[in-house]
Amino acid sequence: MSAESIDIIFNPWLRTLLGLCLIGAVFGGAMLVVWFERKLSGDIQFRLGPKYVGPFGIFQLVADAIKLMTKEDLIPSKADKLLFVSAPIALMGSVFMMLVAIPFGAVVINGVEYPIVATEMDISLLYIEAVSSISIIGAFMYAYSSNNKYSLLGAFRNFARMIGYEVPLGITMVSIAIMVGSLNIVEIAQAQSPIWFIFLQPLGFLVFFVALMADMGRLPFDQNESEEELVAGWITEYSGMRFGLGFFAEYIHLILGSMLVVLLFLGGWNLPAFLTNITILGIFLPTIYFLLKVALVILTIIMLRWAVPRFRIDQVVDLSWKRLLPLSLLNLGWAIMLGIYLGA
């Protein structure tokens, strides 16, 4: 790589532009996922799902977003106004901070791989793990500020779950890093070029997937929301776009989480060299391949949501501390042995 090309890649203006594009893409993606989830759940439950706005109801969420934005900005009179207003910002902020470090694919030009990521850093995995747990503070701000008992219960559940799940989640991430010998998520993705890590660490994948589901608050782990008991849990008092932001943050979290699964365990964007050496394929194919895998993971998570009942919160905490934590530690030991064997 020549000095000029490196200059271009690290040009801050270009990076900013790329970051903004990715934010746009992830918002569009979240809309698509919401539509997809509604359509798929309709299919699972013998319903039609959205169908009137646009072909197959694909613009339903645009209509919903317009509705949310034009709604009255309602703040309960006894709410803590500062927290109430800043909660969506904290939540969205955490998601965007995650977004800057996650690669969305790669472009291969002349055999050189340029990952599509807003910023490349050497500790991106650690960074992602750190900023993703900020979202819990956002959720707690949502719940605490609205001065509602259901919300508060939801927030307590959120915290109990988070404390339980961040530990096994972190340990499985660390075991990947130990095996590869790097905390850089791009390098981790590239290291899977001959063999996916799901085959090297099947146990780790299992723990990571379950913990991630809990982290994203998807059923069977949506105790913070559980509408039958807590009305809407932490988001009960919110309406309009403030609610919309919380809702979107959840779906963006889902997309980013699925990307993490693909990046860490399902081989990232790596394709055999004979495919990527063809210029046109090299530019588009790795990204498409990567996003297809992400879509597959999202599909699995959505289908799971409509097929199982919900855990009770004490059962979730039990599961995380008594089952997943020992399993993740076991996996850590296995990863260290593999790392030594592979000579990382």
Add this chain to the structure above:
Amino acid sequence: MDENVGPSEMIVHLGPQHPMQPGPFRLNLRLRGETVVDAEIELGFIHKGIEKILESKTYLQGIPIVDRICYLTAMTNEEAYVGAVEKLADIEVPERSQYIRVILEELSRLQSHLLGMGEFGEFIGFVSMFMYTIKEREDILTLMDMVTGARVTHTFLKYGGVRGDLPEGFREKSATIFAGLKEQIAEYRRLFNGDEIYKQRCFGVGTLEAKTARDLGVSGPALRATGVAFDIRKDEPYLVYKDLDFKVCTATDGDIAARIEVRLDEMLEAMYIIEQCLDQMPSGPLFYEDSLYGVRTPTMRVPEGDVFHRVEDPRGEMGFYVVSDGSDKPHRVKIRGPVYPTMQALPPLIKGTTVADVAAIAGSMDGCTSEADR
């Protein structure tokens, strides 16, 4: 309930409007963290004054009113009221009519259990279950619609008989629908019992003791799930139930899973009863023309006296106490519904469980506020 809260306690009022409820009622919970320390139920938010309305209507006008006590059990409510008046006025019902009544009541049991189970599924977070059962329920409602011309409030019974005969093709259509429903019930069993989360949520949770249940007057599937084989269709047969072969479905554990199991069994049993009825049904008149009441129901007068008649509702024991003063309107009507005692059993059941279990237990008890308040 004492409104003073101790350290780390909080009082939460579930209701009168809450996603968990089959109608407006209030559940006052004292929570310590997630645990329910104390609970209290308040009913009466949708008291409709059905008993009083019945006193101001003639006997015939009363039938549509009892339909509206609860739309899930419209048919059994009708049977309870009409049966009571028939007993009082000593009106004889031809056998064919009795069979048709049995068929409709069992259909009503089927659709009530289906809806109840769907709601229960939703309460434990398995939202798809509601859509599955509501689809099957629609088929059952179609069957009822074929006979009565209405999906939920039928007004089909008549003193001394029923309004119409079974239509052409009822038997064939019911056969296909039942075949599908039987498959579905097996599927529900698989969905529930094969699910690890369901096992953790429902086995050994919300256990109702047989003695508590008896003391509170709980009846129906909730009582039978505790092992007490109490079923009015067997213990005090009305209509032609004594000629039919069916078993009283019971379970022993008395927990959430047992109640669901009993309902699933009862649905199979109800279909078996209907099939028998269709086989055994004699031909004959729907009501005796020569009886005083066959033609002159609008102005019918009932001799003085009082009577209590009870039937097995999908949710338990439904009874009507009717006092007549010899005029064309009942002097006094008292309704003994199954749901009020069932709902009273809720606070002792949920004490000591968690908030999440409250929804699951309430769902498994299959309450209906409209029926409890009347």
